[in-house]
Amino acid sequence: MQNNDTKVAFSDLGLSAKTLDYLKKISFHTPTPIQEKAIPVALKGKDVLGIAQTGTGKTLAFALPMIEKLSKSGGKALIIAPTRELALQVQAEVDKFAKLYRLFSTVIIGGAAMSRQIKDLKRRPHIIVATPGRLIDHIDRGTLRLNDVAVLIMDEADRMLDMGFAPQINKILESVPDKRQTMLFSATMPRAISEIAKRYMKDAERIEVARQGTSAQNIEQEFIIASKKLKFPLLVHLLEEYEGSILVFSRTKHGAKKITHQLGKLRYSASEIHSNRSLAQRKKAIADFTKGRSRILVATDIAARGIDVDRVKVVINYDLPDQTEDYVHRIGRTGRAGRSGKAISFAEPKQKRDMMAIERLVKKKIPVLKAPASIVELARAEYEEGSRERQNDRRNGSQNRYQSRSQSPSRGRSQGRSTSTSKGRPQSRSTGSSQGRPQSRSASPTRGKSTGGYKGQSKRRSYKPKKDPLDEVYQEDRYDPRGDRSRGRRRSPQTATRRSSGRKQSTQGYKPVKAAKR
Numbered sequence: 001m002q003n004n005d006t007k008v009a010f011s012d013l014g015l016s017a018k019t020l021d022y023l024k025k026i027s028f029h030t031p032t033p034i035q036e037k038a039i040p041v042a043l044k045g046k047d048v049l050g051i052a053q054t055g056t057g058k059t060l061a062f063a064l065p066m067i068e069k070l071s072k073s074g075g076k077a078l079i080i081a082p083t084r085e086l087a088l089q090v091q092a093e094v095d096k097f098a099k100l101y102r103l104f105s106t107v108i109i110g111g112a113a114m115s116r117q118i119k120d121l122k123r124r125p126h127i128i129v130a131t132p133g134r135l136i137d138h139i140d141r142g143t144l145r146l147n148d149v150a151v152l153i154m155d156e157a158d159r160m161l162d163m164g165f166a167p168q169i170n171k172i173l174e175s176v177p178d179k180r181q182t183m184l185f186s187a188t189m190p191r192a193i194s195e196i197a198k199r200y201m202k203d204a205e206r207i208e209v210a211r212q213g214t215s216a217q218n219i220e221q222e223f224i225i226a227s228k229k230l231k232f233p234l235l236v237h238l239l240e241e242y243e244g245s246i247l248v249f250s251r252t253k254h255g256a257k258k259i260t261h262q263l264g265k266l267r268y269s270a271s272e273i274h275s276n277r278s279l280a281q282r283k284k285a286i287a288d289f290t291k292g293r294s295r296i297l298v299a300t301d302i303a304a305r306g307i308d309v310d311r312v313k314v315v316i317n318y319d320l321p322d323q324t325e326d327y328v329h330r331i332g333r334t335g336r337a338g339r340s341g342k343a344i345s346f347a348e349p350k351q352k353r354d355m356m357a358i359e360r361l362v363k364k365k366i367p368v369l370k371a372p373a374s375i376v377e378l379a380r381a382e383y384e385e386g387s388r389e390r391q392n393d394r395r396n397g398s399q400n401r402y403q404s405r406s407q408s409p410s411r412g413r414s415q416g417r418s419t420s421t422s423k424g425r426p427q428s429r430s431t432g433s434s435q436g437r438p439q440s441r442s443a444s445p446t447r448g449k450s451t452g453g454y455k456g457q458s459k460r461r462s463y464k465p466k467k468d469p470l471d472e473v474y475q476e477d478r479y480d481p482r483g484d485r486s487r488g489r490r491r492s493p494q495t496a497t498r499r500s501s502g503r504k505q506s507t508q509g510y511k512p513v514k515a516a517k518r
Contacts, residue, residue: 013039032057033209047204050185058185063094066151071101075150079129082159084109091129110134111279118143132168149176158186173200219335220342223368231346233375244313248298249330251319256298270296301326317345324357
């Protein structure tokens with residue numbers, strides 16, 4: 001066992017010369033704690049249960065021994081990830097080392113073309129990186145069989161259970177052969193993960209490089225008390241204060257879209273990523289953020305474990321997460337690979353319990369700050385100005401409605417309204433004699449049209465269709481197979497019969513509505 005004061009190199013872990021040469025080429029000299037402890041155990045073929053913080057290099061901890069085993073003994077490897085972004089990230093990292101041994105890898109995720117994935121599976125890939133939902137789709141279709149899986153890896157297993165993938169995970173674990181190597185990595189270890197490890201893993205060696213739920217020590221964390229109206233002005237203030245790439249987390253996808261739209265109106269280069277975005281839009285957002293075309297990335301928790309971007313300076317929690325465990329994965333996007341980072345969380349005054357829960361999770365006291373006075377004054381001034389504008393709009397709108405109402409002609413009144421007599425009675429509306437008697441209808445020039453009179457009066461007669469007298473004899477005349485739901489009983493043809501006579505006859509339990517007149 002290595003001494004704590006002595007730095008361990010990758011050459012001390014038992015990796016092949018080809019892998020060591022490539023690690024040296026990409027300037028990877030010293031392994032992280034999880035890599036140092038997990039790689040030697042995995043190279044021996046044992047099951048591994050690893051608990052480590054986000055951003056500590058778990059991908060290489062299982063990818064390197066997996067590739068070494070496949071290059072020697074053959075078989076197939078299956079890597080399961082909770083989100084599309086994480087699956088793409090893992091596949092890109094694995095593919096760098098798989099090419100050294102001429103191993104072909106493919107990714108199976110939702111949102112991508114099924115036909116393209118079927119075509120890749122027919123090429124018999126050595127490594128499959130998949131999300132649980134799309135993997136089950138291929139198993140049900142018969143386009144993928146897992147009977148030759150030699151290595152099974154579950155990355156961020158706790159997140160998969162949080163997303164409701166427990167039935168899919170159990171089905172996948174029952175589909176793979178019993179004789180296999182299983183590696184499970186996660187940042188937290190809830191009871192469900194322990195039960196899966198106990199049921200489907202054989203003598204797994206637990207490797208815990210940090211307490212579950214703890215965050216990296218090189219991340220500076222702080223809370224800022226801010227109401228909903230202060231959050232966006234405070235966000236703009238922080239964007240001006242800090243430089244570099246900034247990752248903003250929103251609790252809802254609607255909130256992420258709204259923040260991105262508001263930042264765009266202020267000429268900030270911002271991209272958004274959430275579940276309403278297509279796979280192509282997500283890829284473009286991450287690519288723009290990675291390459292610096294977008295300085296700000298606004299995301300929901302869907303991206304909390306799928307973004308691996310170097311040099312993220314600040315992570316801003318615009319909203320506190322619904323699940324306390326997601327806080328660790330959010331702030332883990334900064335301070336990666338030993339770099340320093342900062343995490344700022346906006347908390348409303350009523351969220352003190354959520355703040356205490358986060359402190360209990362990370363086992364650390366987080367300083368609580370107040371919003372700067374300038375931001376408060378700015379927000380108050382904007383609110384007062386907005387309230388004045390709303391009052392003016394309301395006042396102008398009421399005036400416009402009054403003017404339009406006064407200028408519009410009277411509705412529902414006939415322009416040819418008759419004049420009243422001295423006694424206040426209206427004259428005859430028709431062109432009759434001086435005695436007020438109307439002419440015959442055939443001679444009337446305005447038949448069917450309103451010729452004056454009071455509001456709503458008209459010579460037009462409404463048409464009423466004639467009813468069959470026999471239909472009004474009994475209310476229960478027609479048979480309804482669904483029954484009389486309002487009365488709670490069924491009707492039947494025997495309850496009432498048609499009566500051709502006009503006599504008032506009643507049947508059992510029913511009363512006649514109206515007797516027809518013959």
